[in-house]
Amino acid sequence: MNALIELFQQSLFFWLFSCFVVGLCVGSFINVVCWRLPIMIANETNEDKDNFNLSWPNSYCPSCNTAIKVSDNIPILSYLLLQGKCRSCNSPISPQYPLIELVSGCILVVIGYYFGVSLPFLFYSAASLILLALVIIDVKHMLLPDLLNYCLLWLGLLASVCDVSIAADDAIIGAIAGYLSLWSLYWAFKLITHKEGLGYGDFKLVAAIGSWIGWQLLPLLLLIAAVLGLIYAVAIGRLKQSQQPIAFGPFIAFAGLACIFAGDKLWQSYTNFIIG
Ligand SMILES: [Zn+2]
Numbered sequence: 435m436n437a438l439i440e441l442f443q444q445s446l447f448f449w450l451f452s453c454f455v456v457g458l459c460v461g462s463f464i465n466v467v468c469w470r471l472p473i474m475i476a477n478e479t480n481e482d483k484d485n486f487n488l489s490w491p492n493s494y495c496p497s498c499n500t501a502i503k504v505s506d507n508i509p510i511l512s513y514l515l516l517q518g519k520c521r522s523c524n525s526p527i528s529p530q531y532p533l534i535e536l537v538s539g540c541i542l543v544v545i546g547y548y549f550g551v552s553l554p555f556l557f558y559s560a561a562s563l564i565l566l567a568l569v570i571i572d573v574k575h576m577l578l579p580d581l582l583n584y585c586l587l588w589l590g591l592l593a594s595v596c597d598v599s600i601a602a603d604d605a606i607i608g609a610i611a612g613y614l615s616l617w618s619l620y621w622a623f624k625l626i627t628h629k630e631g632l633g634y635g636d637f638k639l640v641a642a643i644g645s646w647i648g649w650q651l652l653p654l655l656l657l658i659a660a661v662l663g664l665i666y667a668v669a670i671g672r673l674k675q676s677q678q679p680i681a682f683g684p685f686i687a688f689a690g691l692a693c694i695f696a697g698d699k700l701w702q703s704y705t706n707f708i709i710g
Pocket residue numbers: 495496497498499500520521522523524525
């Protein structure tokens with residue numbers, strides 16, 4: 435193990451290449467999570483809930499139900515070799531799978547370059563990949579699974595205790611204040627308009643990000659998320675027909691990434707801009 439760490443430290447190329455390969459494999463797992471977790475949540479009250487989880491049954495083609503061989507399940511390579519089609523029934527495989535693998539690989543390369551071989555690399559990689567999974571699931575299903583929100587929250591608190599991120603008291607107050615800030619917004623909105631503008635998953639996601647950025651950066655997080663959401667709503671002309679809800683989780687997640695990695699700099703630029 436020590437020899438491997440030494441090798442990583444000696445060769446930046448080898449380190450980043452390894453980050454990329456690990457990222458591809460984790461991306462492959464994220465695909466599994468994004469596909470199966472919403473089904474598992476929908477099945478929760480079902481009798482056959484034990485017959486379907488993250489590791490069971492093995493991966494299979496959704497069109498012909500044929501089990502996918504391990505050799506056909508290699509990130510990106512298998513998709514390219516099979517030319518994007520199932521080996522048994524020739525139905526097209528969604529390009530979402532290799533795309534998510536590629537995005538995860540690139541995320542780990544950037545974080546690997548930024549943090550090098552270190553403990554923060556592990557923590558920040560995990561946080562970014564959980565946020566990626568939350569974005570995908572929320573876009574597709576309007577759902578932010580508790581399992582992922584809580585993982586991000588516990589990881590944020592652990593990072594603060596391990597001196598990887600912010601002070602532990604800032605992280606704890608950040609998580610509580612994060613939850614309460616959206617919870618109060620939700621009830622204010624509901625009392626005034628009698629509509630539900632946000633979901634409980636959104637509160638938990640802000641709480642989880644609060645444990646990474648502390649209470650101090652929560653106003654900035656909500657501001658960036660609101661601006662991003664507004665730009666998106668205007669861009670797709672959704673403001674007029676507001677009956678159709680927009681998933682807000684992805685905007686919170688992107689704002690969270692910005693605050694986790696560059697919160698202090700953004701806050702400084704923002705206050706400079708306001709004060710002049
Ligand atoms: Zn098939």
